[in-house]
Amino acid sequence: MVTDSGLLKVLLVTGFICLATAVLCPDSSQWNLRTRARCNSSLPSYNCLYDDSTSSFVEFCTRTPDFQRPGYKFIIRGNIDGIECKKKRYQPIKFWTNGSYHCLLEKTACNGQGQVIHDEGNSTSDRTCRCDYTRGFAFVIRPKQDCFCHPAHEDCSCFIKPCSKFQVMTPDYKCIKASDWNGIFECPVITKTITTTVTPQKTTRCPTEKSGMFKH
Numbered sequence: 001m002v003t004d005s006g007l008l009k010v011l012l013v014t015g016f017i018c019l020a021t022a023v024l025c026p027d028s029s030q031w032n033l034r035t036r037a038r039c040n041s042s043l044p045s046y047n048c049l050y051d052d053s054t055s056s057f058v059e060f061c062t063r064t065p066d067f068q069r070p071g072y073k074f075i076i077r078g079n080i081d082g083i084e085c086k087k088k089r090y091q092p093i094k095f096w097t098n099g100s101y102h103c104l105l106e107k108t109a110c111n112g113q114g115q116v117i118h119d120e121g122n123s124t125s126d127r128t129c130r131c132d133y134t135r136g137f138a139f140v141i142r143p144k145q146d147c148f149c150h151p152a153h154e155d156c157s158c159f160i161k162p163c164s165k166f167q168v169m170t171p172d173y174k175c176i177k178a179s180d181w182n183g184i185f186e187c188p189v190i191t192k193t194i195t196t197t198v199t200p201q202k203t204t205r206c207p208t209e210k211s212g213m214f215k216h
């Protein structure tokens with residue numbers, strides 16, 4: 001066990017003792033094991049949380065576990081502090097410190113064949129996905145909401161729905177004659193954002209006079 005005196009700080013306000021800093025928190029399957037190894041009967045609840053000030057994880061024991069409302073998790077920022085789940089994760093239920101260190105669930109990528117993200121969701125709910133009709137994809141099984149689908153609750157698979165010659169697919173996943181396109185649809189239109197991932201170019205810039213490197 002790490003007992004570097006520099007790490008052994010007692011936080012009086014919440015009454016916990018910092019045991020060690022860790023690179024990562026244990027997997028949830030290891031949580032019980034770690035509780036037995038690290039904590040004792042006087043401080044029986046094992047915690048592992050991200051410490052914002054040191055950018056590392058901190059393990060400690062408390063008398064009781066603490067919880068946060070849905071959509072929030074705890075981090076250490078001086079004291080224990082609640083913050084909203086990051087964009088990539090969500091948590092529909094309470095966050096308990098005795099079993100987790102980050103928001104419980106990872107958002108669905110909506111990156112199956114022909115899938116695109118319909119909505120980013122929020123800190124308590126997953127993304128919704130839809131099929132990219134602009135490339136001829138439609139839902140294999142019509143979702144409850146017609147236009148988009150909840151990946152946690154239903155099958156969001158897409159397939160290339162064949163339209164006959166001279167037909168195009170509408171945002172409602174229907175094949176129509178191009179000349180019948182009236183712009184009135186139930187489902188939102190996908191507006192393509194040009195996704196040219198600009199890789200930042202590493203330029204080796206020589207110091208200029210302005211940068212003050214060269215003084216006359």
Ligand SMILES: *[C@@H]1O[C@H](CO)[C@@H](O)[C@H](O)[C@H]1NC(C)=O
Binds near residue numbers: 019038039041042061
């Ligand atoms: C319980 O553990 C804490 C630190 O983890 C320690 O300071 C304390 O002395 C322990 N208590 C007992 C009864 O072993």
Ligand SMILES: *[C@@H]1O[C@H](CO)[C@@H](O)[C@H](O)[C@H]1NC(C)=O
Binds near residue numbers: 065096098099
């Ligand atoms: C955490 O503590 C709460 C309240 O005591 C309990 O309901 C929950 O089952 C515990 N979770 C784990 C993973 O032990």
Ligand SMILES: *[C@@H]1O[C@H](CO)[C@@H](O)[C@H](O)[C@H]1NC(C)=O
Binds near residue numbers: 071121122123124125
């Ligand atoms: C998150 O989204 C769900 C489902 O759309 C909604 O019911 C809930 O109110 C939203 N929560 C927040 C905090 O916006």
